Amino acid sequence: MATHVYIVLAITIMYFPTILRCQNTVTSEVGANTCISLPKSNNTGTFYIKRSSESLCVFLNGETFPKPSAWSRPFSCKESISTLSVCFSNTMATDADMFSSVVNDKMEYNVTLTVQYPPTVSLQGTQRTIEGETFSFTCLYNPGYPALTTVYWKKENSSNKYTGQTLRLPDVRRTYSGEYVCVAENTYSSGNKGSTNSTMILDVQYPPVVSPIDDVKPEVHTSVNVPCIVTPGNPNTTYVYWTKSGYSGVRGTGKTLVLSYISKTDSGTYSCIAENNYYSGGKGNDSQSFTIDVLYGPTLGSSKTLTVNEGQRATLSVSITSNPPSLVSWHRGDNLLMSQESVNGTASYTIARAQCNDTGTYLVTASNGIQSYRSTTVYLYVNCSPRLTTAGTSVTFYVGNNRYLQEIILIQSYPRPNFTLVLPNGAPNRNIITNIYTISSNQFRLTLTRSSLKPEDYGRYILDISNNYGSRTVSVSIIPQSKPYPPVQVLVHCGHGEGSVTWQSSYFGYEQQYSIVQFSTDNANFVNGTHVTTENIKQKIYQTRVYNFQDGTHYFLRVLTINTHGFSTSSVKNCSIGAQKDELSNSSTVVVGSVLGTLLLFAFGAVVFFSFKYFTSAKKVEERTMLYCNLRKTIKSTDNHLYEQYTSEIQEGVSDKGTLDAKSKTKKSEKDTKCKKSEDNDTRYTASPVPLKALKPPQKVKKEKLYENTEELALRVFGSVTTTKEDGKDKPQVLPKPKKSGP
Template sequence: MVNFGCEMKIHFALMCFILMICKTKGQEYNITGSSTFSELGKEFTWTCSMFTPPKQTVNGVKFYRDDLVCAVIGRVTGECTVQILNDRYIYGCLSNSIYTLTIPAENMTEYEQRSTWSCRYVSNSSYRSPDAILNIAIEVHNISLSPNNGQLTLRENLETEVMCEINNNAVPPPTITWFLGTKYISSTEGTYTTSINITGNREDNTQTLQCKATNNNKPPKTAVTTINVEYPPTVRPFWQQNIIVEGRNVTVTCDFIPGNPNTTILFWTKEGNPLFRQKGATLLLPKIQRSSSGEYKCIAENIYSNGEKGRNNQSMILNVLYPPSIEDIPLEIVNESSTVSLNRKIFSNPLSNVSWYRGTKLLKTETSVKTATYIIERAMCTDTHNLTLQVNNVVGNVSILVELIVNCMPKLETTNITLGVTDTTGIDFSVTVLAYPSPQYKLQREDGAIDNIMQNSIYMNAVNNFTLRFNKNIVDQSDFGIYNLIVSNPFGVATSFILVLPQRIPNIPRDVTLTCEVTSASVHWVSSFNGGDTQTFTVVAFNVKYGTRYSERIPDMGENTAHSNFIHNLQPSTSYSFHVSAENSHGNSSSENIICTTQNKDTGSLQTAVIAGGVGGTLTVVVIVLITVFFVYRRYICKSVLQKRNKEKAATMKEDAAYYTTIAEQENREKNVYESLQRQNANSREGNDSDKSHREFNRKDSTTQVSDCEHSTRKPANVYVNTSFM
């Protein structure tokens, strides 16, 4: 046996193990400490449990600190043998498989803090325990508050951040708790610094704010500061206003409660008169005049520790009776979209009632006011007007005009104008413009060239309302196309797009809806472009058994305008196909068919419009399909005949091509108007022929016999309709 002269000390008491496991076939290497945390100046023991690896006979381990060998220890021939490489520690053998390393009390210093320990088999380090970290418990010994100068001064209703700091080497990190007096505020674990936001409240004045910190189940350390809440004095309210006859003496005393600091300064002021100031708690006004009528304030002040002032006040009204008069401001000019506050001071007592009028329309009333105020949240061009302000009290009344002008960029009555004209009519259109100041304008062709050929003029209808008129007596081919009317003033630019094109058939009515009743149907639609000529509408209802029903002709109320009509003499519980036809002197166009079933005569249940093929009866749908096939076949025959005749009349059609169009949605193709007109000319005639044939086929009351393939071919009438005024 080799004796290394090592004295072994073995400690078993209060072993609190942290299990670090390395397993091989159910066996393991562990290193555990005698407690979760060690303490400075107190002994601490590491215990290593091991096993002898396969094909090995030596029982022994190496202790490592931060990957450096401290000692080799084992049992040789039954005796504990130690080779010491670091004599700061004491080593021992508890059994053939359990060995210890003890850190003596005198060597337990901060040097050992966060050191890493392990034990490994003597001849093969792959058999080893997991690493274990040595944590030395350090108590909280330093705690402080910031700010802290003996007391914490707070301002009433203002937040202040207070920070509590602990020595940052405390292990484990402490738990910090805040108290206001004896009232718990909050608690934070595992941190060295924490803060709270505390709001000044006069009820908390002179209370103590405490920060307590503890770890290792030790009594807490505490930092304390006294709260000093600064707040202004309070002026007690006046319970009634003083109504004084002119020439009398006035004496009013102000009562108050001191604040913190309690030194208080009192004085009186008068609202609207910055030069009036009277010191002391008592207001003295000898031989009062009407100019003294108004609002007086008793103001109480104290001075805070930083030099700022705390202030509180109460108002008292003095009423010297006399009739009203109004501040005179003749004209106000404001910018568009700004918030406008029209204010007029009212000099009267008792306080006056006021009314704002625009013409005869009452806009606003106010009672018992010193200043009459009318607010327009977002001024518009249309707010330019003369307003009337009427003021009265029990003594008398008076009124004035308040003139308001709004600077605004031009706003056009319409931004899209479509003019359908013929070669013998002139171009004539006008645009109403809202603007201030008066606008400048120019008419441009699509390529940017200024049009100087059309005659133009501007008329002032009102200070901010103008009419621009353009006209040309004779229309040339070059006049067709798109124009940009650009209107401007210093506040902006507006543009209207004018499309000049030959007159043609109307666009299809859109947004068609209907509701079927027992013997009638209510039909609604929105009108489209009239093709440059006056258009009318007809509602058509068709049923295979009962034939076709027509409404009376409905006049056009203007483009993009909602229309409605009833069609009567329908049969109950019957499905009809409905459409709306728009017609002018150049032809007609029809909306899509909609199937709707009239209500049952007994139940009166409502039926709503359903797109064709959706809800109609099966028999009706089959019959309608057959009729449609018949129409398509006829149209094909008609189209063949027309194509033959068109070949014979090619020269004539070529000359007429510039005057016809079937633009279904002209707004989407304005920039290609000429190519679109010529490309679609032939299709327009054939489409019109077919649609007209279908409609004439359904008219039971028609007395004129017209060829199925010829009746719809018509030349445009030389009639001009200015759609911009419809």
């Protein structure tokens, strides 16, 4: 059996280390963000990223140290597990170079950066050409990287695009002037385009333009200025001169042809010529022709003045010469009075019977197709007596709530009138301020002014106006259209459960007004406490009563007066209602002394007590009878606006419906019989012509019979009213016309 022996040998091969190098290329483009990444080896030590021979980044023990001074642009360094990177933005063509990684001063990897960039276009500048010629211009450029380049032209603010390196424009127009852009483009490997452009300014030169000139037909012996309107060309420096057909030489220079003291020989054909000079030495020019035709227009005589009396015949005339004959028109203001054709001599206008309002200025115009609207004026004055411009013999003025009179009366007269304003009885006016002002030769404005009118200022006045040719009497009425004046002389008296109010009406004529008494316990919130009183008699005294007053209360009362233009209130009066005290019989404590003494004392007291009650009751009955009689007399003596009060006795027999029961009627009849005799003998108390409306007793009056506030009053009297809040109070404002109904 064979035996195998194995010998194991370990062989160690010694060799020098080899640096593995990796070359690569990175392509970027101008303006892009670029990062160059290099593999990180497993070697230990200090790592570097270099551009050419300059170290940009140092990586040591996990920390990164960029060297900003190594490159003249901003950059950043980054380290990851497997790569080392240097990054920068807005890449430029000059950034192209080789980047490498170095470990312990030994290069391991390198990358070459290639930057793609657009072509460049040479500066184009300004190019000139002349209108009507053909323009051609070539764009010069240097290729970029990649070198393949596309070139085209485009005009600013236009959609036109011209392909090719050469711009060609045949038959150039002045509108072709402007900026043209040459664009050169290449395409990067990323698909993006690199583009560069340059602007060329095209200056198209052209002649000035002369606007058409109208033919001129001037009058003989006048001056003529004919303007030549020229639109400058390019260049805009323009030379303007004038020529005449059949005449050698220049008749004038400048934009206006001036012919002084023109004559018939100046007629003919003229031309205005405008020129400018091109950059090439040539000239641009334009011209317009027109004719001057010298003719004779109308000539009118000087102004004339005519004065006649009212009713006389007035003939106005003016001399007119013209060739050919003229069309003549007579005007007064904007009104055409008459037209006359083919007038060459005298034109006239006749008024058969002149009136006061014919005074004024008359305008005469003449036209003959050569010269239009030559004019002169003729003045006519008609002597006349004063009168109102509006006709009639009366005027009426209405004065509102401000009680301020400022009115105007228009008067027609020639010459200027005198005037006086008096009262109907001939007494002079001392309140109304009057002045007269001149509007025109026969028109005058008389003003009447007065502030804070008083009642006595209203009424009818007599205005006398006169001049040398007559006089006129005018009735002037000043009528109020304003809220009433406040009531005056207000007197208030308060008794148990009621108050009596007396006042003098502020009514002074014209529009009927209505009053009502209001009361308040705080002098702030007033309510209406009576029915409405109609006032239509001047300065009449009225009286009414307010019921349902509470004992022990202080009241404030006022009178409110209303018409269709507003309301006013009187001054506030106040009164107090005293408290009623019940007399209670206190039982006397009797000390029993003896039975007989007590009985005698009680009997004596009973006799005295019943005697006192008998006489007291009889006296009260007599007093009540007298009060009742006086009340009937007072009611009969007052007007129909007073309201009958109810005594406690009358109230006792009033049913829920407001009528007296049989017992009360009997008592009332007995009292009436007792009073009748004294009333028949007393002539001061006569029956009121308008019977008073019977009232229900105060405690039975339904709430709606009294007015809670001024709005309800106005609604009842006028139909509707609007109010506003003022100082916490409701105030009526606009009151419509009252209904035709009594209080």
